[in-house]
Amino acid sequence: MKIGFIGLGQMGKPMALNVVRKSGAEVAVHSINRDCYDELRQAGASTVAEAHELADADLILLSLPNGDIVRDVLLGSGGLLGRLRSGQTVVDTSTIGHAATLEIAEALAARGIDFLDAPVSGMEARAVEGSLTVMCGGDRTVFDRVEPCLRCFGNNLLYMGPAGSGQLTKLINQLLFDINCAAIAEILPMAVKMGLEPQKVGAVINSGTGRSYASEFFLPRILEGNFSSGYPLKHAYKDLVSAAELGARRCIPMPVLAAATATYQLALLEGHGALDKGAMVLPFEKRLDVQFRNSAE
Numbered sequence: 001m002k003i004g005f006i007g008l009g010q011m012g013k014p015m016a017l018n019v020v021r022k023s024g025a026e027v028a029v030h031s032i033n034r035d036c037y038d039e040l041r042q043a044g045a046s047t048v049a050e051a052h053e054l055a056d057a058d059l060i061l062l063s064l065p066n067g068d069i070v071r072d073v074l075l076g077s078g079g080l081l082g083r084l085r086s087g088q089t090v091v092d093t094s095t096i097g098h099a100a101t102l103e104i105a106e107a108l109a110a111r112g113i114d115f116l117d118a119p120v121s122g123m124e125a126r127a128v129e130g131s132l133t134v135m136c137g138g139d140r141t142v143f144d145r146v147e148p149c150l151r152c153f154g155n156n157l158l159y160m161g162p163a164g165s166g167q168l169t170k171l172i173n174q175l176l177f178d179i180n181c182a183a184i185a186e187i188l189p190m191a192v193k194m195g196l197e198p199q200k201v202g203a204v205i206n207s208g209t210g211r212s213y214a215s216e217f218f219l220p221r222i223l224e225g226n227f228s229s230g231y232p233l234k235h236a237y238k239d240l241v242s243a244a245e246l247g248a249r250r251c252i253p254m255p256v257l258a259a260a261t262a263t264y265q266l267a268l269l270e271g272h273g274a275l276d277k278g279a280m281v282l283p284f285e286k287r288l289d290v291q292f293r294n295s296a297e
């Protein structure tokens with residue numbers, strides 16, 4: 001069996017390394033970022049210069065930044081679709097929109113190519129550990145067939161239903177996380193403005209009912225002024241765009257999410273797009289003229 005892996009970014013690289021080390025298959029990889037090619041070769045993978053060189057793989061995995069890139073790699077001019085054969089399988093672990101996923105699934109199915117949308121949850125450390133959650137949409141028989149490969153980087157595999165179900169599940173999870181992050185950004189500076197000590201406030205939150213995965217991850221980093229440990233805001237914003245499109249099409253009101261989206265937009269407009277979600281605290285700190293940081297000892 002030959003596996004092709006396209007996209008070696010923050011998540012894709014450790015996922016690909018785990019596939020190389022654990023699958024027992026022949027693995028070839030491609031990425032526009034060639035800096036990690038040597039590491040993949042040392043692990044046992046082969047590397048190719050162009051994505052279409054992986055068109056002969058039995059199973060092709062994608063880990064790409066957004067839906068436009070996924071669509072271009074698969075359906076664009078010179079994309080993989082025209083080179084793939086009936087019976088091959090494509091698994092997209094990227095996080096993209098529901099509508100784009102359905103379009104891709106339909107185009108591949110018309111050529112007899114199996115497709116699974118399988119976005120992952122968990123940050124880079126869990127990708128390295130191989131302990132990601134993988135939410136899958138598509139035909140159940142396809143899921144069962146590729147499950148051993150997915151277990152190379154995920155220890156919690158969930159079959160969610162037909163094509164698009166994986167992306168919808170990932171979106172729901174991300175939106176709840178996004179709302180938590182926006183709330184943290186808004187409330188922490190207020191605590192400092194009212195005279196409370198940041199470290200003590202952080203200790204209460206992370207041991208009390210205000211605790212969340214977002215607070216546990218970002219609070220210590222905000223206290224240290226570290227805004228580069230998580231996924232960049234400019235890329236994470238696509239989840240909010242997807243939700244807004246879905247809500248508009250299905251007439252689903254989401255007022256709390258709309259408010260959180262405004263917080264993301266504020267941070268992006270102030271130039272913090274390359275930083276992680278913890279950086280949403282910066283515009284609120286600026287307006288209140290405070291900082292939620294560890295005190296100098």
